[in-house]
Every structure is written in C-alpha cells, then in structure tokens.
Amino acid sequence: VINPQSAPEDPLSEMVTKEEELLASVEQQRQRQGTAAARDLCAYEERMVLLSDRLELARVELAEATERINSIYRTRLYRYSRHLRAFYFRNRTAKLEVEAEKTDEEVWSREPELPYALWVETYDTLTDADRSNLAHRVAQLSEPPLISVLLPVFNTPEPYLTAAIESVRGQIYPHWELCIADDCSSDPALAQRLEALAREEPRIKFTRRETNGHISAASNSALALASGSWIACLDHDDVLAETALAHFALEIARTPGLGALYSDEDKISETGERSDPFFKPDFDPLLLLGQNYLCHLTVLRRDLVLEVGGYREGYEGSQDWDLALRVTEKLAANQVSHIARVLYHWRIHSGSTASALTAKSYAAGAGTRAVADHLARCGAVAEVVPLEAWGWNRVKWSVPDPAPLVSIVIPTRDGKYLTSCIESIRRHTTYPNYEIVVVDNGSTGREVLEFLRLNESTINVVRDEGPFNFSAINNNAVALSGGDVICLLNDDTEIISPDWLEEMVGQLSRTSVGAVGAKLYYDSGLVQHAGAVLGIQGVAGHALRLSERQSVAYQGRTQLPRQFGAVTGACMVIRREAWDEAGGLDSVNLPVAFNDIDLCMKLRAAGWQVVWTPFAELTHHESVSRGPDTEGERALRFGREILYMKQRWGVALRSDSTYNPNLTLTHEDLSLAWPPRNLVIE
C-alpha cells in the first residue's frame, strides 16, 4: 500500500541519499589519494635527504682528492723535474695512461659503482629502524603462517650452503622451518654437518636420501618434512633477503584466499655483489607459458602442492615451472600475489642456471613439456614451440574453425604509404577470412584517389569528410564493418610476418582476451612498439622502444607474448564484443592521441585482458602521415588529451600491474625507478 503523503518523498529522498553517498565516496577517494600521495612524497623526501647527504660526502671527498692531486702537481719537485722526467721518461704519458687504465679496472673491481649497486644502497638496504618496524608488524599478526622452506642439497659447496642456511636463520620473520633433504651427496661430511645443524636449531629438519634421485625427488623428500601451511623452495646455493618471509607473511595475512605468491629477484656473485635485478609484472598466466618468470622466490600453499602431487620426476630443471603451472591452474588470477621487492638472490657461478642456460641444458626441454602438459590439462588448442636459443616457449594458439571475419580498418588522408600498406596485406597475409575497410578522410591526392577507385571492388571504401578525428573515423568505420573481429591498422604500416593475423586472432581465441597488439618496427629496424606501459611520462610510453629486433633485454620482454597495460592502436586486433562493451574510441575527449590507451584501459577495467605478441611483426613509419604533435594547435590539443587522461584515470596511470613499481616512469628503457613507487610498506 502506498501512502500518498509519502509517495513524493521517497524517490526524491532516495536520490538525495544517493547523491550524498556519492559525495561521501568522492570525498573519501579524494582524501585517500591525497594521503597516499603525501605519504609517498614524504618517503621520497627521506631518500632525497639521504642522497643529498651522500652527495655532499662524495663532493667533499672529491674536493680532497682533487686537492691532493693538485698539490702533487704544485710540488717544486714535480715542477722542477718536469724536463728531467721528459728526458728520462719520454714515454711517460703513455706509461701513465696504461697504468691508470689498469688501476681503473682494479678500482672498479674493488668497489663497483654500477647504478644497481647505488639503487640497492639507497632503496634496498635495511636500517635497524626498518628491521624493528618490520618485526613489529610481524609480531602483530594474529595468525602468523608457518612457512616451510624446502632446501634440497647435493654436493653443495660449503660456503654457498652456509650462506643459504644462514639467510633463512637470519630472517626477521620467526615462524619458519627449514626442511633440508640431502640427495645422497658424495661427501658424507656434508650430511654430518647438516645433522648437527638440525640438532642445534629446532626449526631445522633434515633427511638424507638413500639414493640420488635428482632435484624433483629431493624436493619431494624435503616437502615430506614440511608441516607449515606454506612452502617456499630455496636453491642450495642461493640466498633469501632478510625480509623475505616477513613480506610474504604480511601479504598472506592481508589478502585472504591466496594460493601462491612470488617476489622479484636479482643475482648474487660468488663474492656477494648483487646485480641484474628482475622486476616482474603481476601474475600473468600468458607470460608463464613462455618462461618461468615466477621462479624465485615462489611461496605456495602446501595443501595445493600436495593436492597436485608435489614435484614431478622427469621434469628436472623445470620442476618448479611445472609445479607453478599445476598449482596456478587451480587458482584464479587474483589468488596469485606478486610482492614487488627483491626478496631472493640467485647465485651466479659456473654451474648455476643463473649464469647460462647451457649449464643445465635439460631444463629447457622439461619446460616445454611442462607447458604442453598444462595446455593439455586446460583443454587448450595450441602448439608449444621451443625457443631454443633462450630456453623459452612460443605457444601457437589455434585460430577458431571457421576463422572469424576480420575487418581491417585503415583510416587515411592522402596516405603516403597507403598503397604499400594494402599491398603488403594482400601479398603477405595468409589468414583466410578478412576484409579491408579504408576510411578516406578527405583525400585530395590523385594517386590515392585513383588507387581507391581502382580497388573499390576488393576494398570497402568509406568516405568521411569530417575534420580529422581519429577516434570518430575509426568508430564510424567499425560500425559499418561486418567482422566479429576488428583490426585497427594505421595507413603507414607494412606487414612483415605472413601469419600476423593468425597469431593475433589466435591470441584472441582465449575468451578472456579483449585486444591484441603487434610488434612494430621503425624503418631502421629498431623496435617502435613492444607494448605500452601506463604512466611513462605521465600517460603512457612504449616499453623498450628503440631496442634491437632480437634483443632479449629485460628477460626477453620483447620476445614473448604477455599482458600489457595497453597496446598501440597502430595495429590492434580487438573482438567486437569487447569493442562494443568499451564503447569504441573516445571521439569527444581523445580525438587524436591516447584513444588507444584509453580503450585498453576501459577494456581492462571491464575485465578483459590486453595482450601483446612479438610474433605479429609490422613496420610502422610512425606519424609520417600527420607529423608530430609538438607545435601550435596540435600541441594544445595534445596537452588537453594528456590532461583528460590524467583526470580520467588518475593513479591507475601510476600503477600498471603489468609493469613494476621498481621500474622507471620517466624513461621507456625499463631502467630502475629513482625512487621506486613502493617505498611505503602497506
């Protein structure tokens, strides 16, 4: 029964209440982002002070050293003996230079001043206050998880084994147990030492295998000793960071429902110098098919490990990859957490896979089999092709049968490369079912018009006489096209890989994938696009732009398919369903720039994955048709588009989960971030 007196009140009151709730939510969001930014800036400032102090110290030392050198030059003996020295030591300068070079090398080998060393010194060196803060946080955990560290050993050099064990014993987090399994080492003294260690420290358990069973069997022996709810596997010559288990425990407590966690890692030399950090993206199942990027340190729920049967024999060398695949396929992506901190140091020495894959050549074959098994278990129609040079895999996803129609949409206005673009598609493309839609945005050149007229029987030509608005032009063309799959393609591109469309549509065949990007090269052959990272220079930038075609920089970042925050619209394949859901490109706010980035962000916000593949290769004569956006009205428009992106996406632009907070947002080279964006421990 509706009370007539209250009827008018209800809808209006509801709206007022809703508006008030929205207002409160906006205010909360505003305060949260303000607090977060202030907190980050404070942390930055602390490091600025630290760096400034060190700079001051270095300057003082440099001034002193310079003064010493000058004082040598000023000595009377030095001055008076100039001619004498010139006479007796005619080749003095050469000798000095040679000796100086030698000395230089010695100085470097004694005190390497490489940027990563400085980064570690500045951002990854614990103070007593850091230790006590972390210990305090850990002590506050109501149910601290017991973490069993598995340590299979076999003929391990004593210093490395001691370092590995001591790195566990030195953990800030106290709730651990170390499960050591000796795989029947030839030196009995090693087992005796470990037995003695187990007697001395109750948290250390030890077993010795009767026969040598290799790494999987030995890991299972260690696993059998474990009683913790979580397991972590430590290689017998590697080292855990002092904070490793504390960070894992805090993350486990903070995020209920996790099944697996992993951290970033770096290498450690025989003399303990750290190098070659690997800052990873958040969990990316696609990348995990190409390489075991989780590797170290991975922490897994023990019940899940037992459920899948532990480590499999026959996969030695990639047993951890195989286990990671079998565990993670039982989890949702949000049940796998990434701790973006270097918590594991991988020893480089002559026999470790850290130094070269060939050191354990059997690892690569086992990795390929592990991935093939995983795909079979998941019912995926795909083929695994080993990339032998690097020990990685390429997964070739099958195109659905029948192959969906792909509408290749190419906007142009007197495109200088339009003819070669379309001819390269026709000449190279092996994909069986595609249509080309050219949107002519007011071409006047006779050559282009003639080309379009002559090819009108095989190309759908759409006339769009409006002002240049890349988003609107594409949106209109897509609306007129008929494909279930859309391919946005710039008119200044040329196809290189014949199976580019098979590869891109194949990637799209997985239902979670909304859009796929390609690998683009400049005319010089250097990489123009290998995925876009959000936040670089404010909005987005091309990862590893200008790297070599075959570069394996950053753990093969430009050689393996993976998820990205965004991919360029210069060549983007997108499923129509996803396009419609995202509403296409934003023609109102982003008529020219960043509309592709915005589209990808909308797709990801709606739950679609955005994927990039290096196996679809094109040349991109970038911005040849339009020129750069650095002057006049174009610069103004570009500025507006940047502002819009920042306003619309805010902090999302600074937290690309496919990137890493320890990597820079000021350059495209994936160099270190100064400072990292995770200084504040959550």
Added chain:
Amino acid sequence: LWIVITRLAPDDPEFASPLQAELERVRTQRIQAEQRRQAESVGNMDALLEAEEDQFALARELHETRLELAEAFALMEAIRRTKFHRVTTKLRSLYFRRSADKGGELLPGSS
C-alpha cells in the same frame, strides 16, 4: 525515476521544492568535489613525477661524482705507480724532511 519525480513533484510543491533544492545542492556539491578530486589527482601525479625526476637527477649526480672520485683515486694510484715516483721515493723523503712542501706526502704509500 526522474519522470516519476517530475510528475509527482508539482502535486505537492510545498513538499517537493525543498527536497528538490536539497537534491540540487548535494548534486552540485558532488560535482564540485569530483572536479576537485580530479584536479588534485592530476596535481598529485605531477608532483610525484616531478619528485621522481628530481631524485633521479640527484642520484645521477651522486653516481657521477663517485665516478669522478674513483677516477681521482685511480690517477693518484697511477702516479704512485710510475717509475719516476718509485725511483724518487728516497729523494723526496729527504727533500720533504727539509722542506715545508708536503705535496709528495699526500700520496698514499709514497713514503
């Protein structure tokens, strides 16, 4: 919902108007707050980016200063290792004993 409101509101203007006014007021507040949030978000991002650029520059300066320092030490070491320096050690020690010019003593290991 809006149609219902607009149809019902005139039936009871005395009651509806204050609520409508309230609605407008809160809505305006909300829009302004959102604009403020967006502006602050941009400001925060720019401030962070600027701070990162500053810190990167400072770190680079520190790195370069340390490189210069290493070069200076290398030069001193190289001078110390020259034959001239070695063969004149005795001469210099005698000379410096009688002279206020202590320059030669500044070299590590020169005495």
